[in-house]
Amino acid sequence: MSYKEKKVITIGVVSELTGLSERQIRYYEERKLIFPERTKGGTRKYSFTDVERLVDISNKMEDGMQTFEIRKMEQKQLRQTELREKMLRGQLNAAFNIRK
Structure with a gap:
């Protein structure tokens, strides 16, 4: 940390x-x-x-901005980050032939 x-x-x-x-x-x-x-x-x-x-x-x-708009925007950004990470893990797994 x-x-x-x-x-x-x-x-x-x-x-x-x-x-x-x-x-x-x-x-x-x-x-x-x-x-x-x-x-x-x-x-x-x-x-x-x-x-x-x-x-x-x-x-x-x-x-x-209102607090609900800020929270909504941050939730969207978090989902996008999680999706990018998931896609990257998938690409790495495919590239190195890693199976779960």
Whole structure:
């Protein structure tokens, strides 16, 4: 796991880094756009990747997008990525005559 993926940053620090209020960050979590981990005590922990994602979400919201549009767009991108990976695995399996 990359250091960018480790969930170690508290919501207060994320707020300072992104310029978003803690309330906005929690709202994006409620809308299923961001997925922090929780400590045993319930504290949210974010990664640097999450911070980048929050900035991207904020920019899209400023451009007039709605949260459901952002989620829908990201789901589409994920499906496309998964399809590309599946096709690539198929091509590699065919090229090297790998059978499952």
